[in-house]
Amino acid sequence: MSEHHVMPIRVYLTIIAILMALTVATVWVAFLDFGYLNTVIAVGIAVIKALLVVMYFMHLKYAAPITRLFAGAGAVFFVILIAITLSDYRSRDWFPFPEPWEQAHEAPASH
Amino acid sequence: MSSHAHAHVAHHFESAEQQRQSAQLGMWIFLVTEVMFFGGLFAAYVVYRSLYPEAWVVGSHLLSIGLGGFNTAVLLASSLTMALAVHAAQTDKRNATAMWIVLTMVLGFVFLGVKVVEYAGKFEHHLVPGAHFHVDPMAELAKLEAAGVHVGQHLRHAFETANPSHVQLFYSLYFAMTGMHAVHMIIGAGLMIWLLANTLKGRYSSAYYNPVEVTGLYWHFVDIVWIFLFPMLYLIGRH
Structure with a gap:
């Protein structure tokens, strides 16, 4: 019980550094011409950033399996919608x- | 576990940990409904962008990457301060919890302030959908060239063929999506005031910090919505 996970602050700082770097990267690649791949790259980087926030800032990596199931279901139904x-x-x-x-x-x- | 720690556990829960996981799950279920809510807007965006790609190119060129990028950094930083607020609550640091909550709220207001500047500019340039909407893609192309921007073949073609009423559609979605996002930010800022008051009253500790944690989940979700909005609205079609 009571295994609530306290993450070291170092992890949060690493994640924010990656998130900021990916933001710079997504702006940079937007100005290069990769044809239709530009959209794929932009969405791909956004998905990676979202996953980092979900797993580390939102602690989903350490959440109960039922919580992870619900979060995953949300992503799946979003993909079905689109x-x-x-x-x-x-x-x-x-x-x-x-x-x-x-x-x-x-x-x-x-008439 | 001492009986003191049980003081925060509602009678229908077996343990503090079960109560905490229930709170987490409840917030995640709410966030899934939020995914579906914003999902409708994203679906509309995807459909109309696939139908009128050239109008999306023109629309996104009229947004400021500087302001949008700055706001992205501000919001990511606010997610960090929110995560640190939860961390401080988990480790019984009440003053630090209060400080990180205040900082999160301040960053939220900086974001909203920049949004006010952006919206005001759109009103000024007649880019708000409605009777006064006006955009001349050829004039915008001339402005880009005058500013020394390299205009490639694809870009020129987009500006030459874009239908102004489709650009208006882009701006309808821009205001609907960023507007709904801003409403969520305002609600989030309100929640920060509530969290701050309870933190200062000493309601949270390492034994009970569920409200800090689930409000954090909400705040991070709003951040994630923006993580997608920034490239979709500001960056797409820049090359």
Whole structure:
């Protein structure tokens, strides 16, 4: 019991140094042209920064398994939200739209 | 464990540790609902950026990387001071806990102050969505070139083809996302005042510091939202 983890201050200082360095790095690479990879790199760096905050500042690394499960579920459902929404919007022009009903049939005479 | 340590344990908990883990789990569940809340905004951003990438390039060029980057550093620093406040509470250092909480709050207000400057600039330059919204991508391109910025082929193409009403959409999302983030910061600052009052009253110790810890979780979450907002709004499409 009572195994609440007190992390040494040195760990916090190391993490903040990495976070600041990654912030400088993300600004720097934004000005270099990697084509579509620019977005991948920017999001990738943000994910690493978020993980460092979650694991060390938020102590998830030392949290109860049930807490880690809930946190992980949040991330998974976020990915599902983005992936399914995008798969809809990005696939809309893959196939021609069916001809509208009015064009396929004579419009009924209006009174 | 002495009976004194049990004074903080509510009757429906078996131990202080169980109570602490319950508080942690409860806050994490709330944060998951927050992920879904901001998730809707992020999904809207992703969809419209994939539809109108050129408007996103123009929109992000009109934001200040200097101010956004400075604010990112301020918010990361506030996460450090928050973590140190929890650490001080865990190790029974009441004065240090109070000091780190005050510092976290001050950094939060610095962030909000910079945000006020940024928002004021957007009002001034007619970049707030609505009847007075106005953007001329070609004029902005000329300004960039006059400032000596290297304008590559892709960048020029984006400015030449961007539809101003799509740039307005970028700014709608900019204000919705950074605005909701700022609301969370204001709530966080309020929570800091509450934590400070209770710390000074001597309510927290190494035996009981759950409010400091779970408020810290909330503060770090708000920091994480900004960690994603900064590159998505300020940096994307700069090359």
